[in-house]
Amino acid sequence: MKIVSSGFQPPRQHGRTEEVILFAVAGHTFAIAASAIEEIRSTDGFSSATSEIALRNIPKVLHRLRRGRKWYYVVNACAHFDLPVSRPTLVLVLRRSCVAVLVDQIDRIETISRLMVIPRSFSGPERVWYRGLTLINDNVVPVLNPDGFLTQNELAQLGALDDRTGAFSENDVLPLPGEAQGALL
Amino acid sequence: MSGATETQLKSHVIVPIGSRRFSLAADSVVELISIGKLQQFPHRTPWISGVIVRRGRVVPVCDVGRLLGERNDSIGRFHLIAEWQAGETRDWCAIPVAGECQLASGEAAAQVDVNPEDQEPYITGSFQVGEDRIQIVDLGKLLQACQSSCEVRVPESGS
Numbered sequence: 001m002k003i004v005s006s007g008f009q010p011p012r013q014h015g016r017t018e019e020v021i022l023f024a025v026a027g028h029t030f031a032i033a034a035s036a037i038e039e040i041r042s043t044d045g046f047s048s049a050t051s052e053i054a055l056r057n058i059p060k061v062l063h064r065l066r067r068g069r070k071w072y073y074v075v076n077a078c079a080h081f082d083l084p085v086s087r088p089t090l091v092l093v094l095r096r097s098c099v100a101v102l103v104d105q106i107d108r109i110e111t112i113s114r115l116m117v118i119p120r121s122f123s124g125p126e127r128v129w130y131r132g133l134t135l136i137n138d139n140v141v142p143v144l145n146p147d148g149f150l151t152q153n154e155l156a157q158l159g160a161l162d163d164r165t166g167a168f169s170e171n172d173v174l175p176l177p178g179e180a181q182g183a184l185l
Numbered sequence: 186m187s188g189a190t191e192t193q194l195k196s197h198v199i200v201p202i203g204s205r206r207f208s209l210a211a212d213s214v215v216e217l218i219s220i221g222k223l224q225q226f227p228h229r230t231p232w233i234s235g236v237i238v239r240r241g242r243v244v245p246v247c248d249v250g251r252l253l254g255e256r257n258d259s260i261g262r263f264h265l266i267a268e269w270q271a272g273e274t275r276d277w278c279a280i281p282v283a284g285e286c287q288l289a290s291g292e293a294a295a296q297v298d299v300n301p302e303d304q305e306p307y308i309t310g311s312f313q314v315g316e317d318r319i320q321i322v323d324l325g326k327l328l329q330a331c332q333s334s335c336e337v338r339v340p341e342s343g344s
Contacts, residue, residue: 028225028226028227030226081227082227082229083227116242116243119236119243119244119245119276119277119278120271120272120274120276120328121230121233121245121247121271121276121278121328122228122230122233122245123230123331123332124228124229124230125229126227126228126229126230129227133226133236133243135238135241135243138238139224140224140226140236140238140243141226142226142227147343150343151343152343153343154343155343
C-alpha cells in the first residue's frame with residue numbers, strides 16, 4: 001500500500017476567493033455564488049406576485065413569479081433535490097436567468113477560496129446541479145450551478161406552455177406596486 | 186473458451202466484501218483508515234452512500250459490494266481508499282470494509298472462463314491465495330460499467 005498515489009490530482013483551486021450564500025433546504029446546506037443572486041425575497045405575499053403552472057411532468061415548478069416586467073419559473077428546491085417537503089420562507093431570484101428558487105432559510109454569506117470538482121464516481125444529475133464542492137468548517141457543501149435547476153427540455157416545455165397561454169410575454173406585464181420589496185443584495 | 190493465461194507477479198490487497206473476497210491491485214490502494222465522519226448531500230448516484238474528507242479531498246464512499254452483487258451486511262470499521270482512472274485523471278473512492286484486508290503477492294492469472302461472454306468486464310483476472318482463487322477487480326472498469334448501465338441520466342442544463 002502506498003501512501004500517496006503517483007496520479008494524485010490536487011483539487012481545483014482558484015487563485016481568488018468567491019462570496020457564496022449559504023442556505024438551507026430540508027436540513028441540507030447549499031451554497032450559491034452571491035453574484036448569481038439578483039434578489040432574495042420573502043414568500044409573504046408570494047401569491048399576489050405569482051401565477052400557477054400545471055405541468056404534471058415538471059412538478060418542481062408550480063408557479064411563475066413576476067418581478068418588474070419579467071417572469072421567473074419558481075423551482076421548489078425540495079422537489080428539485082428529492083428532499084422531504086419543507087416549508088420554504090424565501091425565494092432566491094437568480095440573476096441572468098428565468099429561474100427563482102424556493103428555499104427554507106438563508107444561513108450566512110461565506111467567502112470560499114477553493115472549489116473542488118465533483119468526484120467522477122458521482123454520475124447522476126448532481127453533476128449538473130453542482131458547480132463543485134467546497135469545505136466550510138470541515139463540512140462538505142455543494143456549490144450550486146445556477147443553470148442546473150431546469151434542463152433545456154424543461155425550459156422548452158415551460159416556454160411552450162407560456163406560448164399556448166400567451167399571457168406571459170415580457171412586454172405586456174406592468175410592474176406591480178411594491179415590486180421592490182425584497183432584500184436586494 | 187480461451188485457455189491462454191498471462192502470468193505476472195503483482196501485489197494485491199484482498200478485501201472481504203459480502204460473502205466473498207475480492208482483490209484490488211495494491212498500486213490502486215491509497216490507504217486503509219478508520220471509518221471517518223460520513224457526510225451527505227443530495228445526489229442520485231445509488232451506490233454512493235456519502236462522502237468523507239481525507240487530506241483536503243472529498244472522497245465518495247462507494248458501496249462496491251452492491252456493485253458486485255454482494256450483500257454487505259458486515260459493519261464497516263474501516264475505509265479502504267482506492268484510486269481509479271476516470272478519463273484522464275485519477276479519482277479516489279472509499280470502500281467500507283470490516284477490516285480483514287490482506288496484502289498478498291503472487292501470480293495473477295488472466296481469468297479463464299468457459300464462456301467469455303459471461304466474464305464481467307471489471308474482473309480482470311484471478312489470484313491464488315492458498316486454496317482460494319480470488320477475483321481481481323478493476324475498480325475503474327467496475328464504476329464505469331455501473332455508470333453506463335445506470336438509469337440515471339445526466340440532463341443538459343438550461344436556465
